[in-house]
Amino acid sequence: MMEVTPYNNVPVSVESQNEEHLRLLIETGLLLASERSLDDIIQAALDAGLHLCGAKFGAFFYNNVDDNGEPYRLYKVVGLEASAFANFPMPRPTELFNVTFLGQGIVRSGDITLDSRYGHNFPHKGMPKNHPPVRSYLAVPVRSRNGGVLGGLLYGHPDANVFQAASEGLVATVASQAAVAIDNVRLAESLTHEISLVDAARALQRETADRLRLALDAEQLGTWTWDRATDLLDLDERAAYLLQAQPHVPITRTALRERIVTAEDLASTAQSLQDSLATGGHYSAEYRLDAPNNTHTWVSASGMATYAPGSSTITGMVGTVQDISGRKIQEAALRQSEKLAATGRLAATIAHEINNPLEAVTNLIYLSRTDPDVPPAVQQLLETADTELARVAQIAQQTLGFYRDTTLPAEIDLNDLLQSVVDLFARKMTSHKIACTLDLEPGLCIHGLRGEMRQVFSNLIVNAIEAFTSVPKAGRLHIRGRHVRGRRNGVSILICDGGTGIPAHARQRVFSPFFTTKQSVGTGLGLWVTRGFVEKQGGSIRFRTSTGNPAGTIFRVFLPVNLPPMAHPMHQTSPGFPVE
Amino acid sequence: MHNFLLSGNSLKNAQNPALDAEDEALIDIPLPRILVVDDEALIANTIVQILNRSGFIAEAAYGGQEAIEAARRISPEIILSDVLMPHLDGVEAAIAIQKFLPETRIVLFSGQAATVEILARARARGYHFELLAKPLHPTQLIKHLRNV
Numbered sequence: 001m002m003e004v005t006p007y008n009n010v011p012v013s014v015e016s017q018n019e020e021h022l023r024l025l026i027e028t029g030l031l032l033a034s035e036r037s038l039d040d041i042i043q044a045a046l047d048a049g050l051h052l053c054g055a056k057f058g059a060f061f062y063n064n065v066d067d068n069g070e071p072y073r074l075y076k077v078v079g080l081e082a083s084a085f086a087n088f089p090m091p092r093p094t095e096l097f098n099v100t101f102l103g104q105g106i107v108r109s110g111d112i113t114l115d116s117r118y119g120h121n122f123p124h125k126g127m128p129k130n131h132p133p134v135r136s137y138l139a140v141p142v143r144s145r146n147g148g149v150l151g152g153l154l155y156g157h158p159d160a161n162v163f164q165a166a167s168e169g170l171v172a173t174v175a176s177q178a179a180v181a182i183d184n185v186r187l188a189e190s191l192t193h194e195i196s197l198v199d200a201a202r203a204l205q206r207e208t209a210d211r212l213r214l215a216l217d218a219e220q221l222g223t224w225t226w227d228r229a230t231d232l233l234d235l236d237e238r239a240a241y242l243l244q245a246q247p248h249v250p251i252t253r254t255a256l257r258e259r260i261v262t263a264e265d266l267a268s269t270a271q272s273l274q275d276s277l278a279t280g281g282h283y284s285a286e287y288r289l290d291a292p293n294n295t296h297t298w299v300s301a302s303g304m305a306t307y308a309p310g311s312s313t314i315t316g317m318v319g320t321v322q323d324i325s326g327r328k329i330q331e332a333a334l335r336q337s338e339k340l341a342a343t344g345r346l347a348a349t350i351a352h353e354i355n356n357p358l359e360a361v362t363n364l365i366y367l368s369r370t371d372p373d374v375p376p377a378v379q380q381l382l383e384t385a386d387t388e389l390a391r392v393a394q395i396a397q398q399t400l401g402f403y404r405d406t407t408l409p410a411e412i413d414l415n416d417l418l419q420s421v422v423d424l425f426a427r428k429m430t431s432h433k434i435a436c437t438l439d440l441e442p443g444l445c446i447h448g449l450r451g452e453m454r455q456v457f458s459n460l461i462v463n464a465i466e467a468f469t470s471v472p473k474a475g476r477l478h479i480r481g482r483h484v485r486g487r488r489n490g491v492s493i494l495i496c497d498g499g500t501g502i503p504a505h506a507r508q509r510v511f512s513p514f515f516t517t518k519q520s521v522g523t524g525l526g527l528w529v530t531r532g533f534v535e536k537q538g539g540s541i542r543f544r545t546s547t548g549n550p551a552g553t554i555f556r557v558f559l560p561v562n563l564p565p566m567a568h569p570m571h572q573t574s575p576g577f578p579v580e
Numbered sequence: 581m582h583n584f585l586l587s588g589n590s591l592k593n594a595q596n597p598a599l600d601a602e603d604e605a606l607i608d609i610p611l612p613r614i615l616v617v618d619d620e621a622l623i624a625n626t627i628v629q630i631l632n633r634s635g636f637i638a639e640a641a642y643g644g645q646e647a648i649e650a651a652r653r654i655s656p657e658i659i660l661s662d663v664l665m666p667h668l669d670g671v672e673a674a675i676a677i678q679k680f681l682p683e684t685r686i687v688l689f690s691g692q693a694a695t696v697e698i699l700a701r702a703r704a705r706g707y708h709f710e711l712l713a714k715p716l717h718p719t720q721l722i723k724h725l726r727n728v
Binding site for chain 1: 620622623626627629630633691713714715716717718719
C-alpha cells in the first residue's frame with residue numbers, strides 16, 4: 001500500500017465525521033439487508049462507498065456468468081454519467097485489476113499513475129482516451145461467503161492522496177455488506193430457479209400421466225401388474241371390469257384365470273405366460289372369457305417383464321388388457337365375406353360348366369320322350385330320366401342359383417309358388433314316406449323376386465324332407481300360409497316337419513355359410529342363401545326345434561308385401577327351374 | 581342317328597301328333613317365326629326342333645353376326661338368343677337387330693352369372709330384354725314364349 005496523505009480541506013470535526021460515517025454504514029447495512037434487487041444493492045453500495053471514502057467517482061464491476069456459462073461483467077457508475085464508460089472496454093485481467101477481481105486484496109494508491117503495475121498494457125497503456133483522470137485509486141473486491149469474488153468496488157479521484165486508511169476499512173465494510181446482500185439475492189434466485197425446475201418437472205409428469213391416461217382411454221386399455229412370487233394381480237378399474245374382478249383388490253392370476261377364461265383357452269393362457277417368463281420377453285395373449293348367455297368376450301393382454309434391481313430375475317409383469325370382441329367379429333365377418341366371394345366365383349365357374357350341357361340333355365330327353373315312334377316303355381324310362389335331370393338342375397340351382405335372379409321384382413302368388421315347389425319334390429317325399437299338407441289362405445301375394453322366393457321355399461322344403469332321413473316311420477310335412485296385418489303387412493309361411501330336430505350344438509350356426517349337418521351331401525349354403533334372400537326382401541326367418549319327444553322343426557318365414565313402385569309387364573321375372 | 585336334331589321344316593312339324601289340344605287350336609292363326617341363336621349347335625338345334633313341334637316356325641343361328649343376317653332375311657317375331665358367344669355376343673346382336681326390327685320380341689337366355697352385368701349395360705343404353713336362365717325345361721320355355 002502507498003503512503004496516504006490526509007484529505008481534509010474542509011474543516012469538519014473528526015467526531016462528527018466518524019458519527020456520520022457510522023450512521024451511513026448502518027443505514028447502508030440495513031438497506032442492503034432488506035434490498036432484493038441486484039441493481040439497487042449495487043447502486044446503494046456504490047453510493048455509500050463514494051461518500052465514505054470521498055471519491056469523485058466510482059464504479060462497481062460485477063462478475064457474472066451468462067446462461068452459456070461464459071463470464072461477463074456488469075457495471076454501475078457513480079459520480080459520472082453512465083454513458084461516460086459506455087465506449088470503454090471492460091476491465092481486463094491486467095496485473096492491477098487481477099488484484100481486485102481475483103480477490104487478492106484491496107488496492108489503495110495515492111497516485112495510481114505512479115504505480116509500478118500501471119501503464120504496461122496495450123493498447124491504452126494506462127487509462128483509455130477520454131477516461132476521467134484518476135490519481136487517487138481505491139479498489140475493494142466484493143467477496144462471496146463461499147470465497148468467490150462477486151465483483152469489485154472501484155473509486156477514483158483526479159487529485160492525489162485523497163483516500164485514507166480509514167476510508168479503506170469503511171469501503172471494505174460496505175463491500176462485505178454488499179456481498180452478503182448479493183449472496184442472498186443469488187440464493188433467492190437459485191431457489192426460485194430450482195422451484196421452477198421442480199414445477200416444470202411436476203407439470204411434465206402430470207402431462208405424461210395425462211397423456212398415458214388419454215391413450216389408455218382411447219384404446220380402452222386396462223392396466224395390470226403381476227407379482228411373480230405371490231402370483232397376485234393388481235388391476236385398475238377398466239382391467240377389473242373387463243376381467244370381472246374388483247379393482248385394486250388382490251387376486252391371484254391362477255384363481256382369476258380359472259374363474260373367467262373359457263375352458264378351450266385355459267391351457268394356452270397358462271402356456272403363453274410360461275413362454276414369456278422363459279424367454280424374458282414380451283407377453284402377449286388373446287383369449288376368450290365366459291360371458292352371460294353362452295357368449296364370449298375376446299380380450300387381448302400384453303405385458304413386459306419387470307426385474308429385480310440389478311438382476312436378470314423376472315419378478316413380475318406390467319401390462320395392459322383390452323376387449324377385442326369387436327375386432328374378432330370383424331375378422332370373422334371378413335373371413336366369411338372372403339368365403340362368400342370364393343363361393344361366388346366357384347358358383348359362376350360351375351354354372352358356366354354345367355348349365356349348357358344340362359340344357360342340351362334336357363332338350364334331348366324331351367325330344368326323345370315326345371317322339372311318337374318311341375315305345376311307351378322307353379318313354380316311361382325317358383320321363384324318369386327327365387325327372388332325375390330336374391333334380392340335378394334343382395341341386396345346381398339350390399346352391400349356385402343365388403346369383404341368377406337378375407330381373408326386376410314382380411307380383412308373386414305364393415299359393416302357386418308353394419304348390420309348384422311341393423309338386424317338384426313330390427317324388428322325393430313319396431320315397432321318404434312323407435305326407436305333405438298345405439294350409440294356405442287364398443291370395444298370399446307379395447312383390448319380389450320370384451326366382452329367389454322359389455329358392456327360399458325349395459331350400460326349406462328340401463331341408464324338411466331331409467330331416468326325416470333317420471326317421472324310419474312315415475312322417476308329416478305341413479306348410480301353413482297366413483296373411484299378417486299389423487305394423488307391416490305381409491305373409492307368414494310356416495314349414496313344419498316332424499323330423500329329428502336340430503341338435504343343440506348346431507342351432508347357433510344353421511344360418512352360417514358352409515355349415516352343414518349333412519356331411520358329404522350338404523354344401524352348407526342352403527339356409528345361409530335362404531336367409532340372405534328373405535332379408536333382401538325385407539323379411540325375417542326364424543325357427544323352433546326340438547330333438548325330444550315329439551321332435552321336429554318349424555321354420556317361420558315372414559315376407560312383407562312390398563307394394564311395387566310401378567309395374568311393367570316387360571319386366572316380369574322369368575320362372576326358375578321348370579315345374580311339371 | 582340324330583336326325584331329329586336338324587332344324588326342320590316348320591309346317592310339317594307343327595302338325596306333329598305330340599302336340600296337345602291347346603296347340604292344335606293355334607294352327608289356324610299364323611305361326612310365329614322364331615330365330616334361335618346359340619353358339620352351341622346342339623342347344624340351338626334341339627330348341628329349334630322342340631319349337632317346330634310346338635307351333636312355331638323356328639330357325640337356328642350359331643353366332644351373333646349370323647343372327648343379324650338371319651333376322652334381316654326372315655324378320656322373326658321372336659328371337660331367343662344365348663348371351664355369351666364369341667365375336668359378337670347376344671346382347672350386342674339383339675341391340676343391332678332391334679334397330680331394324682323394333683317390333684321383334686327379344687328373349688335372352690344364359691347360364692352364366694356374368695350375364696347380369698351385360699344385361700345391365702344394355703339397360704343403361706335403353707334396351708330392356710327378357711332374360712331366362714339355363715337350364716330351362718322345354719315345357720317352361722314353350723309356355724314362356726307363348727305368353728306375350
